[in-house]
Amino acid sequence: MIFRLCVAGLLFGVATAPGFSQEFDTFGRSEVLPEPERDWVFVDYSLVDVADDRFLGLIGVAETFPTGAIEYSSDGASLFVVETFYTRGNRGERTDTLTIFDTTTLGVAGEIVIPAKRALMLAITGTLALTDNDRFLAVFNLTPATSISVVDIEAKSFVGEISTPGCSLVFSAGDLSYVMICANGDLLAVTIDENGREVSKERTEQFFDPETDPIREPGVRYGDEWLFVSFDGILHSVDVSGSMPRIGESWSLLSASDREENWRITGRQPLAVHQQSGRLYVLARQNDEPLDDPADWDGTEIWSFDLASRERVQRLEALPESDESDAGGAGLGSTTGDGAANILVTQGDEPLLVSAAGSGVSVRHAMSGEYLHERLQNAPSSGWLSLRVR
Amino acid sequence: MDSTNWFDRRLETGARYLARLTSRRSFLTRLGTLLLGGASIPLLPLSRAAAQAADAGFKDPDIEGDAGDPMSCDYWRYCSIDGFMSPCCGGSASSCPPGTEMSTVTWIGTCTNPADGVDYLISYNDCCGKSPCGQCFCNNNEDDMPVYVTGRSNNINWCLAHSTTAYHSTVALVLGRADA
Numbered sequence: 031m032i033f034r035l036c037v038a039g040l041l042f043g044v045a046t047a048p049g050f051s052q053e054f055d056t057f058g059r060s061e062v063l064p065e066p067e068r069d070w071v072f073v074d075y076s077l078v079d080v081a082d083d084r085f086l087g088l089i090g091v092a093e094t095f096p097t098g099a100i101e102y103s104s105d106g107a108s109l110f111v112v113e114t115f116y117t118r119g120n121r122g123e124r125t126d127t128l129t130i131f132d133t134t135t136l137g138v139a140g141e142i143v144i145p146a147k148r149a150l151m152l153a154i155t156g157t158l159a160l161t162d163n164d165r166f167l168a169v170f171n172l173t174p175a176t177s178i179s180v181v182d183i184e185a186k187s188f189v190g191e192i193s194t195p196g197c198s199l200v201f202s203a204g205d206l207s208y209v210m211i212c213a214n215g216d217l218l219a220v221t222i223d224e225n226g227r228e229v230s231k232e233r234t235e236q237f238f239d240p241e242t243d244p245i246r247e248p249g250v251r252y253g254d255e256w257l258f259v260s261f262d263g264i265l266h267s268v269d270v271s272g273s274m275p276r277i278g279e280s281w282s283l284l285s286a287s288d289r290e291e292n293w294r295i296t297g298r299q300p301l302a303v304h305q306q307s308g309r310l311y312v313l314a315r316q317n318d319e320p321l322d323d324p325a326d327w328d329g330t331e332i333w334s335f336d337l338a339s340r341e342r343v344q345r346l347e348a349l350p351e352s353d354e355s356d357a358g359g360a361g362l363g364s365t366t367g368d369g370a371a372n373i374l375v376t377q378g379d380e381p382l383l384v385s386a387a388g389s390g391v392s393v394r395h396a397m398s399g400e401y402l403h404e405r406l407q408n409a410p411s412s413g414w415l416s417l418r419v420r
Numbered sequence: 421m422d423s424t425n426w427f428d429r430r431l432e433t434g435a436r437y438l439a440r441l442t443s444r445r446s447f448l449t450r451l452g453t454l455l456l457g458g459a460s461i462p463l464l465p466l467s468r469a470a471a472q473a474a475d476a477g478f479k480d481p482d483i484e485g486d487a488g489d490p491m492s493c494d495y496w497r498y499c500s501i502d503g504f505m506s507p508c509c510g511g512s513a514s515s516c517p518p519g520t521e522m523s524t525v526t527w528i529g530t531c532t533n534p535a536d537g538v539d540y541l542i543s544y545n546d547c548c549g550k551s552p553c554g555q556c557f558c559n560n561n562e563d564d565m566p567v568y569v570t571g572r573s574n575n576i577n578w579c580l581a582h583s584t585t586a587y588h589s590t591v592a593l594v595l596g597r598a599d600a
Contacts, residue, residue, distance in 0.1 A: 120551060120586040150585055152575035153567045172580060174525050174570055198568035211568040240569055247566050323502075323561040323575070361557050362503065362587075 063134045066106045066419050068378045074413035080384050080393045085408040087136045097414050101160045106419045112148045112169050128181050140186050144179045147171035155248040156199025163205040166226045170200045180226045189226035203270035215240045217275050234275050250301045263295045292316050296324040299372035304381045308337040328369030350404035353389050374415035388412045493558035500529030500562045502574035503590035508556030513592050516547035520588045523578045530598045539598035545591050548579035553589040
């Protein structure tokens with residue numbers, strides 16, 4: 031063996047430039063991510079630098095279907111997911127945990143066991159909500175009785191469960207409150223104290239009419255407001271800055287001519303807001319009949335609106351011209367595959383518009399609509415989009 | 421079954437399917453009639469399914485003219501299904517595949533039987549305890565509601581009340597006439 035090494039060394043010496051010295055690697059090194067940038071986006075559980083088309087890492091979340099929501103601390107240092115485990119794979123004793131990941135190592139930084147009641151469903155938004163002060167995280171439960179589990183993030187402990195009969199999904203509404211959507215169209219304001227214990231539950235007036243035009247689940251935060259779109263393209267807003275949610279004026283994202291042409295607001299993740307400019311991005315498509323589940327139908331166009339003036343300011347094709355693939359699926363959570371299912375806008379001065387279709391993730395400058403990457407090469411081809419830095 | 425081909429067919433049939441769908445608004449009118457006319461049925465989809473489990477073993481009522489192919493996504497009972505059709509997975513339209521358990525809570529839809537033109541209440545019970553079947557995915561969604569109207573949403577894993585929430589496939593039980 032020593033002889034062989036000597037021969038190899040001689041050959042090596044002959045083949046390389048004089049003075050070259052190979053450095054040897056050390057074993058066991060793992061990357062640690064630097065300070066996060068504003069254009070780092072999670073595509074499901076994969077962290078991607080969408081500006082540089084670079085895959086940064088993956089968080090090792092227990093596989094469940096569908097993908098669970100991710101919540102982020104406001105400093106971007108921690109992220110939170112809910113996981114479900116069985117002692118024998120898909121059977122045995124069930125344990126649900128709220129798991130905290132460190133966003134620099136993408137490793138587990140903490141785990142809090144919560145009641146094994148977390149809602150398992152296709153809706154992602156509204157399954158967990160971190161209060162605006164980063165202190166208390168609520169997990170939506172469905173057994174099918176509805177409730178929330180409150181976790182103290184600072185103490186890393188489960189505080190308690192709050193029953194929320196008739197009301198589902200949970201959204202942050204300030205430092206010590208949440209808002210939920212009730213089956214009859216009311217909102218439920220849940221207030222907790224400094225220890226995370228229930229103080230009050232109070233319903234608002236009707237936010238929307240579920241029998242004539244229900245709202246979609248994936249709401250987006252715009253400052254102190256939550257925005258939701260209805261099946262019929264009406265934008266509803268609720269201001270959560272006060273002690274009780276204040277319902278705003280609703281308006282239609284579809285003009286009279288849009289309606290004549292049978293445009294619908296669709297997509298699994300149909301809304302995105304750039305906070306600084308007040309631009310709302312939505313997914314839209316034409317369909318003769320109203321859609322019973324708009325989430326299953328991709329948007330073929332992306333429209334943007336100025337929220338202040340309510341004017342539509344952009345109209346973009348959802349897919350790049352180079353996209354010729356048929357990305358339609360035939361499985362749980364699949365969509366039509368002829369457009370984009372998910373959209374997201376990064377924040378800051380130069381926002382990027384990120385859209386995910388089954389065939390790939392596209393990135394463009396949000397204000398001009400000009401493509402930066404027609405299709406990312408180093409990212410999953412589709413998935414739920416979320417921002418590490420809000 | 422080749423899923424891509426199946427999906428192509430689904431898109432083809434989808435256009436025809438959508439064309440024959442009544443609008444959401446007309447369904448809601450129908451539901452309103454139900455609420456007025458048969459108050460106990462829409463209000464108690466969950467307990468009704470559970471009661472069937474205890475009393476009748478989930479047997480379908482004997483309905484004349486239950487024609488069609490239960491392995492086809494166009495089969496009339498599947499108007500609001502979102503999942504893998506049980507007959508393609510070793511079960512039937514009203515029974516779960518071997519080794520799985522039928523969920524006792526579920527969502528309820530209303531489908532028209534073309535054989536007699538009558539609307540029936542359909543209970544879409546999930547079959548639980550194994551990984552997804554993967555065969556014959558069918559996503560029709562007629563009258564599907566968002567998850568906050570829990571009893572009328574097919575986007576919920578209805579194995580949620582079981583000891584294991586592993587979703588496998590879905591059956592479509594005829595509970596009775598919608599106008600009863």
